Structures are given as structure tokens and as C-alpha cells.
Amino acid sequence: xxxxxxxxxxxxxxxxxxxxxxxxxxxxxxxxxxxxxxxxxxxxxxxxxxxxxxxxxxxxxxxxxxxxxxxxxxxxxxxxxxxxxxxxxxxxxxxxxxxxxxxxxxxxxxxxxxxxxxxxxxxxxxxxxxxxxxxxxxxxxxxxxxxxxxxxxxxxxxxxxxxxxxxxxxxxxxxxxxxxxxxxxxxxxxxxxxxxxxxxxxxxxxxxxxxxxxxxxxxxxxxxxxxxxxxxxxxxxxxxxxxxxxxxxxxxx
Numbered sequence: 292x293x294x295x296x297x298x299x300x301x302x303x304x305x306x307x308x309x310x311x312x313x314x315x316x317x318x319x320x321x322x323x324x325x326x327x328x329x330x331x332x333x334x335x336x337x338x339x340x341x342x343x344x345x346x347x348x349x350x351x352x353x354x355x356x357x358x359x360x361x362x363x364x365x366x367x368x369x370x371x372x373x374x375x376x377x378x379x380x381x382x383x384x385x386x387x388x389x390x391x392x393x394x395x396x397x398x399x400x401x402x403x404x405x406x407x408x409x410x411x412x413x414x415x416x417x418x419x420x421x422x423x424x425x426x427x428x429x430x431x432x433x434x435x436x437x438x439x440x441x442x443x444x445x446x447x448x449x450x451x452x453x454x455x456x457x458x459x460x461x462x463x464x465x466x467x468x469x470x471x472x473x474x475x476x477x478x479x480x481x482x483x484x485x486x487x488x489x490x491x492x493x494x495x496x497x498x499x500x501x502x503x504x505x506x507x508x509x510x511x512x513x514x515x516x517x518x519x520x521x522x523x524x525x526x527x528x529x530x531x532x533x534x535x536x537x538x539x540x541x542x543x544x
Contacts, residue, residue, distance in 0.1 A: 293494075293495060293496070293497050293519050294327075294328060294497065294519075295326060295327040295328065295497075295513075295519055295520045295540045295541065296327070296328045296330065296454060296497055296499060296519065296520040296540075297327060297328070297329055297330070297499075297520045297521050297523060297533075297536055297537045297540050298329075298330040298331070298332055298353070298381060298415060298454075298456075298499065298520070298521070298522050298523065299329075299330065299331040299332065299523045299524075299526075299527025299528075299533055300332045300355065300383060300386070300501075300522055300523065300524050300527060301331065301332065301333050301334060301337075301355075301527060301528060302334075302355070302388075302524060303334060304334075304528055305333065305334060305337055305528075307337075307340060310333075310337055310340055310341070310344075311340070311344065312530075313528065313530055314331070314340075314341060314344040314345060314350075315344065316530035316531075316534075317329070317331070317350055317530050317533065317534065318344065318345060318348040318349075318350055320530065320534040320537075321348065321349045321350045321534065321537070322348070322349055324349065324534075324537060324538065324541055325541060326540075326541035326542075327520065327537050327538075327540040327541040328351065328520075329349070329350045329351070329533075329534075329537045330350065330351040330352060330353060330380070330381055331345075331350065331351075331352050331353075331527065332352070332353045332354060332355050332381060332382070332383050332415075333352060333353075333354075333355070334355060335354065335355075335369055338352070338354065338374070338377040338378075338379065339377060341377075342377050342378040346378070351380045351381065352378065352379060352380065352381070353374070353379045353380055353381030353382050353383070353412070353413075353415070354369065354374045354379050354381075354382040354383070355382070355383050355386070356369070356382070356383060356384070356386075356389060356403070357369065357370070357371050357374060357382045357384065357403050357406060357407050357412070357414075358370050358371070358403070358406065359399060359402035359403045359405075359406050360406070361406070370406070370410075371406050371407050371409070371410030371411075371412050372410055374410075374412060375410060375411065375412065379412060380412070380413055381412065381413050381414075381415055381454070382407050382412050382413075382414055382415070383414075383415050383417060383456075383522075384400055384403045384404045384407060384414040384415065384416050384417065385400035385403070385404070385416055385417045385418065385437065386417045386458070387417060387419055387458055387460045387463060388463075391460070397436065397437055397440035398440060398444075400416075400437070400440065400441070401440045401441045401443070401444035401445065402444070404416055404441050404444070404445060404449070404453070405444055405445045405449075408445060408449050408452055408453065413452060413453060413454060414453045414454070415453070415454045415455075415456050415499070415522065416438075416441060416453055416454070416455050416456065417456045417458050417501070417522070418433075418434045418437040418438055418455065418456070418457055418458070418481070419433075419434065419437075419457055419458040419459045419460050419463075419501075419502075420433040420434060420459060420460060420461075421460045421461060422460070422461035425459065425461060430459075430477060431477070431480045434457065434477060434480060434481060434484075435480070435484050438455070438481060438484055438485070439484070442485075442488060447485060447488035447489045447492055448489065448492060450485060450492050450496055451492050451495060451496075453496075454496075454497045454498075454499060455481055455496060455497070455498045455499070456498070456499040456500070456501050456522040457474065457477050457478055457481060457498060457499070457500055457501070458500075458501035458502050458522060459473075459474075459477075459502050461502075462502030462503050463501065463502050463503070463524065464503065464524055464525060465503060466503055467502075467503060468502055468503045468504070468505075468508055468512075469500070469502060471511045471512050471514065471515050471518075472515075474500045474502075474512060474515060474518060475515035475516065475517055475518060478498045478500065478515065478517035478518050479516075479517050481496075481498055481517075482494075482496065482498060482517050497519040497520065498517055498518065498519050499518070499519060499520045499521050499522045500512050500518050500520075500521050500522070501521060501522030501523065501524065503524075503525075504521045504522075504523050504524075504526060504536060505526050505532065505536070506526070506532050506535035506536055506539065509521065509535070509536045509539035509540065510539040510542065513539055513540050513542075520540050521536060521540065523536055
């Protein structure tokens with residue numbers, strides 16, 4: 292059976308004082324939780340603090356991006372090996388904000404995915420369509436293209452060491468959420484696209500939903516057959532809300 296995962300994405304938020312409170316609350320609440328893995332993906336400067344505060348806890352952590360390059364003359368880049376030194380298990384790859392704001396192409400995302408896999412990190416590969424693409428009826432085509440870029444570069448077997456997160460761009464931070472049925476349809480498409488290459492990998496692949504997930508709608512989303520948890524943005528900055536979402540995922544087992 293696929294395990295459940297709820298991962299928080301802090302984006303460019305946090306400070307040392309608020310992080311300490313948030314992580315302390317999350318650590319305490321996660322101690323009694325069963326049936327779901329909780330993780331937080333934090334900005335680079337806070338990885339040391341996160342490592343110190345979550346060491347030995349029932350919460351894993353990761354980075355929000357990774358360089359496609361190794362060590363060398365790449366000023367400002369953070370390598371996969373560097374993330375491992377701070378105890379990271381996960382790293383986000385291809386988030387829509389990286390694709391749209393920072394101009395990352397499918398090829399760059401595929402290279403970052405490969406770098407994470409080779410280093411032993413678990414990439415959380417983000418895929419999703421814009422509102423314009425959804426209204427044009429090309430959601431499945433867009434998501435399949437983003438997924439195929441990774442499969443073509445690294446091979447489908449690499450997805451056995453990865454997580455996929457479906458995040459409709461139109462629902463990220465907007466308060467709009469795909470209905471459970473809309474989200475399930477795309478998750479099923481993703482699993483089917485992977486199954487066309489390897490049914491075993493597809494069956495074990497954790498696929499998360501992201502896009503204005505809240506405690507109020509989490510249970511309905513997580514009840515869908517192919518939704519294995521969530522990638523949580525703003526709600527991950529509030530311990531009570533984030534842990535309520537984690538509990539909803541645990542109950543959906």
C-alpha cells in the first residue's frame with residue numbers, strides 16, 4: 292500500500308523566532324500521529340535550524356529547490372549534496388513558481404530531478420496547468436508533457452524513488468481549489484501515464500495534491516483513490532491547520 296505524505300512548502304516565509312514556535316508545535320503534534328508522514332520544505336537559510344529542532348522527531352524535512360549542477364563555479368546554486376548535509380530527505384523540483392517566475396524549462400526541471408535522485412534525495416516533482424490551459428482543455432497534455440520530460444531523461448524507474456505533486460497553477464494561493472473529482476481525474480491521468488511505462492512503479496507512486504488545501508477540504512480530497520496526500524502552502528505556516536491536514540490524511544488510510 293502506498294504511504295501517505297503531507298509536505299509543507301513554506302515558500303519565502305519565516306524567521307528564526309517564528310520558525311522555532313512553528314516547528315516546536317509541529318514536532319509535538321506529530322509525535323502521536325500514525326498512518327501519515329509529515330514533512331516541511333523550508334528556505335535554505337533555515338535548514339540548519341530545522342535540522343536542529345526536528346532531529347529525532349516524527350517529521351522529515353527538505354529543500355525548496357536544488358541545482359542541476361554539482362560542486363563548482365555556479366555562484367548562488369545549492370547542490371543536492373549540500374542539502375543532504377543538513378539532513379534533508381526531500382526537495383521540491385519544478386514548482387510552478389520556479390517554472391513561471393524563474394523561467395525553468397521542462398529540461399531544467401528534469402536535470403534537477405536527476406541531480407536529486409543521483410544524490411539520494413527524494414524529489415517531489417511538481418506538475419500542473421495554468422487556468423488558460425485548463426480552460427483550453429489541455430490539462431492532461433500539459434501534465435503528461437512535464438512528466439515525460441523527466442521520464443525521458445532519467446527513466447521511469449527513477450520515479451520509484453520520487454513523489455509527484457499535482458498543483459493546478461490556478462489554485463495555488465488563490466483560495467480556489469480543484470474539486471475532489473477534478474483533482475482525482477488528473478491524479479489518475481498521472482498514474483496512467485506512468486503505468487504506460489511501468490505498472491509496478493505507477494502502483495507504488497505517491498501523488499500529492501496541492502493548491503489551497505485547508506483543514507476544511509483535506510478529508511474530501513484525500514478520500515479520492517489516487518490522492519496520497521498533499522503539498523501544502525500557506526496552511527503549513529500555521530501549526531494547528533497543518534497538523535489538522537496531516538490528521539485528515541492519516542484518517543484516509
